[in-house]
Amino acid sequence: MKRVTQLAGPVGIVFIVVMLVVPLPAVVLDMLIAFNITAALLVLLTAIFIHRPLDFAAFPAVILVMTLFRLALNVSATRLVLLDGYAGKVIDTFGHFVVGGSLIVGLIIFVILLVIQFVVITNGAGRVAEVGARFTLDAMPGKQMAIDADLNSGLIDEEEARRRRAEVHAEADFYGAMDGASKFVKGDAIAAIVITLINLIGGFAIGVAQLGMPMGEAVQTYSLLSVGDGLVSQIPALLLSVATGLIVTRNTGNEDMGSDIMRQIGRNQTPLRVAGVAACSLCLIPGLPKIPFLLAGGLMLLASTRVPKEDEADEAAPASAELAPADSPEVLASEILLDPLGLELAADMIDLVDPASGGDLLDRVKALRRKVATEIGIVVPPVRTRDNLELPPRTYAISLFGVEVARGEAPPGTVLAIGDFLGSLPGQATQEPVFGLEAKWIPAHLRHQAEIGGATVVDRASVITTHLAEVVNQHAARLLGREDVRMLTDVLKRTHPVVIEELTPTQLSLGEVQRVLQALLDEQVSVRDLVRIFEALSLRAQATKDPDALVEAARTALGPAIVAPYVQDGTVHVISLDPLLEQRMLEALRSTDQGPVIALDPALGQQALASTGRAVAAAENLGVHPVLVCSPQIRSGVRRMLAGVAPRLAVLAYHELPPSVNVRSAGVVTGEHALAGGA
Known part of the structure; x- marks a missing residue:
């Protein structure tokens, strides 16, 4: 059966082409005309009973094939009319019985059918198809973005996303094809007029000149046959025109058109x-x-x-509303939940997520999730990407649990040039959103010129992705929820069951483990090595459950991994504390509910902070990224003290520096009051 359906189309097309050349007997022509009318009626009924236009996606091709078939029948009928003065029972009946044997009545009915088809139905359907194709193509980026947003947020899986994308593309292809198919119907109506005129004129000439028929008899005979042929052709053409109008005006529904x-x-x-x-x-x-x-x-x-x-x-409406699934507590609860991570784009930035325009932002966001997972060891929640008409043009916003935490600009048609000598390039001066470097948004076609001038050029999608990555790194601790910790422990339990069984819930609860991991992430420490972290926590938890003590135990186990990002050519550049200042800090150490803090004299504290800032700036001017080292007793307190003025400065304990790394001094933090007190 499958083989027959595969061959039906090609064989039918070849047969139609043969009909244009080979004469057909009148009996065969009658059968084909009957088949043509029946097939047109079948297409019309199919158009009525479908639930949505895509259920009849083959309709444009059907229009083309049936139009070609009808024109082939016209050619065969014209050949028989002009040669034999007879074109079968069907055409003869339409010429005599349907129009009452009256030439005038037949011509009037034929013209009325042409007006209905050509002026009313075909023109209207053609306009609707054109507008539908335009609107469908314009709506594609938004639909694709909505699909990707649902995928990123976890509302649908990859298979459903592929199905929806295929449906969007199929819808665009269908309406584009319908826009062209409506032209076939319009051209068919014009061809019917021309063929009928040819039959009238040609038949009259042949009847008088070749067959010697009286003029009146020739007019009566060939005119009725021509009108009968025209009516036989226009009836299925009219049915197809109506089907075309129904298809292009049909909205998606749950039932057929009649029921709707x-x-x-x-x-x-x-x-x-x-x-x-x-x-x-x-x-x-x-x-x-x-x-x-x-x-x-x-x-x-x-x-x-x-x-x-x-x-x-x-x-009855309230009762039905109470029973509606959309108002059930489960659905409402899911709707009020906030997206952990969101990315909103202004209306003029939709091209960044439109694959047809070369936009790959959504793919980069997916790659970012994989990159963050491999670097810091947590699974970032799906990024809900959507458009926001309230945002100013060329603006994007990054939100965390429904609250905007960062915003930037990415003007369409530009790239970001980062460098010191950008004055000669046209564009809008700005700052790179992550590191605050001097930059300028320049026209995209000047990219090569900027690179020649020594600037670093970054495209818009990369700017947004880098900014998003920075926000994720800064707020990684907030993004690590209790369910995420459960998922990580379940994954680790498959390969290291003893580690998990010994630690939780025997010694530490999931909440306590989450607190330790969040503290590590707050200090930009990767938690990928969960095995070492959990083993260290298991040993330390036997003596204490103090969160800071547990964090320090985990840091000790991760020492080489913590230092590795700051090693340059086998050397780590360190900023140390003046011994007297470190002694004063140790004396000022106080325990609080939020952890240990250093309660220094305000003047001494300001002096220490200012000295730290100068040491960091001096080291960065030399092209190195320093870390600050101190005794383990005050490390967490020093980190809290410096969090507001030097959030990127890593604070390490002495024992966290591995012996295999060369240590080079990058400065010393001093305090005049500390020296005076020591004296």
């Missing part, structure tokens, strides 16, 4: 009653027949009695 129309028209009682009363009122006009209007009005009034009243529908 009857349900929507008969939904309200008032319109039916008003229409029934109005029809009955027309009987009051003198001279009008009363029975037709009374019958039509009575049917309307009878139908209105089957429709529930508006107040009954309103009373």
